Every structure is written in C-alpha cells, then in structure tokens.
Amino acid sequence: MTDFAATRAQFHLPDGIIYLDGNSLGPLPKAAAGRVARAVTEEWGNLLITGWNKAGWMDQPIRLGNRIARLIGAAPGTVVLGDTLSIKVYQALASALEMNPARRVILSDTGNFPSDLYMAQGLCRTLGDGYVLKTVAPEEVDRAIDKTVAATLLTEVDYRTGRRHDMAAITAKAHAAGALTVWDLAHSAGALPVDLAGTAADFAVGCTYKYLNSGPGGPAFIYVAPRHADVARPALSGWLGHEEPFAFDLTYRPGGGIERMRVGTPPVLQLAALEASLDIWDSVSMADVRARSIDLTEQFVRGVEAACPALVLASPRDPARRGSQISFRHPQGYAIMQALIARGVIGDFRAPDILRFGFTPLYTTHADVTGAVRVLAEVMAKTLWDRPEYKMRARVT
Numbered sequence: 033m034t035d036f037a038a039t040r041a042q043f044h045l046p047d048g049i050i051y052l053d054g055n056s057l058g059p060l061p062k063a064a065a066g067r068v069a070r071a072v073t074e075e076w077g078n079l080l081i082t083g084w085n086k087a088g089w090m091d092q093p094i095r096l097g098n099r100i101a102r103l104i105g106a107a108p109g110t111v112v113l114g115d116t117l118s119i120k121v122y123q124a125l126a127s128a129l130e131m132n133p134a135r136r137v138i139l140s141d142t143g144n145f146p147s148d149l150y151m152a153q154g155l156c157r158t159l160g161d162g163y164v165l166k167t168v169a170p171e172e173v174d175r176a177i178d179k180t181v182a183a184t185l186l187t188e189v190d191y192r193t194g195r196r197h198d199m200a201a202i203t204a205k206a207h208a209a210g211a212l213t214v215w216d217l218a219h220s221a222g223a224l225p226v227d228l229a230g231t232a233a234d235f236a237v238g239c240t241y242k243y244l245n246s247g248p249g250g251p252a253f254i255y256v257a258p259r260h261a262d263v264a265r266p267a268l269s270g271w272l273g274h275e276e277p278f279a280f281d282l283t284y285r286p287g288g289g290i291e292r293m294r295v296g297t298p299p300v301l302q303l304a305a306l307e308a309s310l311d312i313w314d315s316v317s318m319a320d321v322r323a324r325s326i327d328l329t330e331q332f333v334r335g336v337e338a339a340c341p342a343l344v345l346a347s348p349r350d351p352a353r354r355g356s357q358i359s360f361r362h363p364q365g366y367a368i369m370q371a372l373i374a375r376g377v378i379g380d381f382r383a384p385d386i387l388r389f390g391f392t393p394l395y396t397t398h399a400d401v402t403g404a405v406r407v408l409a410e411v412m413a414k415t416l417w418d419r420p421e422y423k424m425r426a427r428v429t
C-alpha cells in the first residue's frame with residue numbers, strides 16, 4: 033500500500049493553502065531545491081562541460097524516461113524526455129502521418145487542448161498536399177474513425193471537464209480502420225493508471241510539470257511503441273536524435289529506437305528537479321493513486337452539490353469516466369475562483385465558465401477537500417465573489 037502521509041510530507045505545501053491545482057502545476061518536492069542546487073553548484077559549477085559525462089547529463093532524458101514509463105504502462109527504453117508538450121505533439125503526429133502515407137486526415141475532438149489542435153493545423157500547412165485536421169465532438173470520435181483517417185490525435189482526459197476517452201476501445205477501433213493513434217497524456221500521467229503497452233497505443237506524449245511535479249517549464253515526454261521505434265522518422269531531426277551525434281555527419285541518420293525522438297540539448301537543471309519528484313513517484317502504486325483519487329473527487333462532488341446548488345457539475349458523474357479533476361460551471365466562474373484563491377483555496381478557471389479543481393493523492397487529503405468545500409460554500413452563500421477586483425482578468429487564468 034502506498035503511504036500517502038509519507039508522500040505528502042515530501043512536498044513543500046505553503047501554510048494556509050489548500051492546493052487543488054496540481055493538475056496545472058505540481059508543487060515543489062522538498063528534495064528538488066537541494067537537488068537543483070547540487071546540479072548548479074557541484075555539477076555545472078565544478079564539473080563544467082565534463083558534467084555531460086561525469087554527472088550523466090546526456091543519459092538523463094532516457095534514464096528519467098524509464099522511470100516515467102512505469103507510471104504509464106510502457107516498457108523501459110520506450111520513453112524519452114525533452115522539449116515541451118506542444119513540440120512533442122508535433123513530432124509524434126508528423127511521424128504517424130509519414131507512416132500512413134496514403135491518408136490525409138488527422139482526427140481530433142473539440143475538447144482537445146488548443147495547442148494540440150494548433151500544432152496539427154501548423155503541420156497540415158507545412159505538409160500541404162491535402163492534409164486536414166478534422167475535429168468532432170468528443171462523444172463522436174468513435175463513430176468518426178473511418179478508412180480516411182491517417183492518425184487520431186486525442187487527449188485521454190479533457191483539460192476542462194476531466195472527461196476520459198476509452199483509450200483501449202478507440203485505439204482498437206483506429207487500428208481496425210488502419211489508422212495510427214497519438215495519445216496526449218497531459219492529464220493522465222501521474223493522475224491515473226495508463227496501459228500504453230496493453231492498449232497497443234502507437235505514440236503518446238505528455239508533460240511533467242502537471243501531475244509529475246517537475247516545476248514550471250519542465251520538459252515533456254514522448255513514447256513510441258517498440259514496433260514503430262525503428263521505423264518512425266523524426267520530422268524534427270535534431271543532432272541528439274542522430275545515430276552518432278558526435279560524428280558530426282552532414283546528413284541525418286536517425287538513432288536507434290526512442291533515442292531518435294530526442295532533438296537538442298536537454299534541460300539539465302529542470303531534469304534535476306524532475307528526478308527529485310520521481311524519487312517520490314518510485315514509492316507509489318498507480319492503482320492506489322487511482323483509488324484515493326476517486327475517494328477524494330467523490331467527496332468533493334458530494335460536498336459541493338450539497339452546499340452550492342448554483343454550481344453545475346461539468347465532469348462525468350461516473351468516476352470511471354473521468355480523470356483526477358472535478359469541474360463545475362457557473363457564469364461567474366472566474367470571479368468565484370478569484371474569491372477562492374484570495375481565501376487560500378487554489379484551483380483555476382478555464383473559459384468560458386469552468387471552475388477546475390485537481391485532486392492529486394500524493395499530497396491532497398480528505399481534510400483539504402472538507403476545507404475547500406467549506407470555503408466554496410461560504411463564497412457562494414454570501415456572494416463573496418461579487419467584487420470588482422475578482423472580475424479583472426489576469427494574463428494567466
């Protein structure tokens with residue numbers, strides 16, 4: 033059994049704050065400050081350029097990728113870190129399209145995160161030649177998979193509502209239709225068990241600064257199924273994905289397996305922070321995380337629905353059909369969230385009307401949920417959100 037009191041003790045959680053936004057930016061693992069400081073002073077400071085070999089900087093993206101692999105049901109040697117998620121979406125999608133050259137349709141859904149759609153639109157423009165992005169309602173994806181689809185580009189858990197696609201069923205349907213699948217695990221990795229190998233997903237990508245707590249700007253990861261790893265051709269063919277980066281050849285030759293999905297110099301300091309977080313994750317069972325996540329979210333839904341009749345549940349009621357977040361709708365959602373934040377309950381707002389709360393069992397407790405419900409109930413009952421300063425939109429919502 034995972035000891036969640038022990039995992040919580042390993043995070044810095046400021047006094048007086050109930051943090052329900054770890055789905056957007058995970059908190060600081062206490063050990064990360066020291067780990068990053070060591071990487072700065074001892075490694076960068078004293079080892080200088082020799083750190084690439086002596087401190088293992090060059091292997092870090094694969095070494096840490098192997099530790100993330102366990103959390104997403106992937107075999108060792110199939111996951112590598114680097115770049116941001118938007119870049120990894122582009123990279124996975126470009127490879128998938130090239131592997132299915134007779135088809136021109138990318139299928140996604142209107143609940144997908146805009147950056148994923150934007151990257152697909154940009155890729156279609158670059159490729160020309162009839163490539164199109166087709167988006168349908170999330171509930172229509174299954175029916176929209178046909179023999180025109182080259183690749184699906186879907187985020188398993190909807191960033192706004194927490195609605196979860198059936199990854200195994202959609203992957204099977206796509207494969208039966210001759211399409212490849214690119215799964216975005218931004219709101220899945222570290223949130224719920226994922227079985228990439230078992231579902232036979234082709235490509236997957238995700239970020240580490242959300243549930244995996246690598247800190248703001250932490251790198252993304254990419255997974256390529258072993259059967260494709262030596263076939264997929266990287267469109268972003270950077271030198272560190274080359275077979276022999278230090279041969280300095282004038283012509284690109286892809287490296288073996290997942291190494292070819294590397295692009296350029298890895299973010300060593302950010303990876304040091306991720307390493308400290310993965311030390312915590314190594315002690316965790318994803319099945320335990322899921323069980324506790326369902327307990328926490330069910331408690332929150334029950335509490336809010338009992339106390340705040342004006343808030344409308346936007347997440348699926350059935351916990352099996354959602355990720356590890358709960359969203360409610362209200363026309364004044366932005367102001368309500370600002371009033372909550374001012375009272376130490378941190379969630380976030382997603383346009384046009386969604387109040388979003390992330391539940392992260394590594395450090396969220398039942399007492400946090402009770403406290404958050406109490407504050408939300410008071411903000412709603414006394415209309416405490418109705419102040420001009422809560423209605424001024426900040427740059428980041």
Ligand SMILES: *Cc1c(COP(=O)(O)O)cnc(C)c1O
Nearest residue numbers: 116117118145147187191216218
């Ligand atoms: C958070 C998120 C992103 C963000 O991409 P970055 O390149 O890391 O800024 C992209 N896609 C999805 C589905 C996300 O949830």
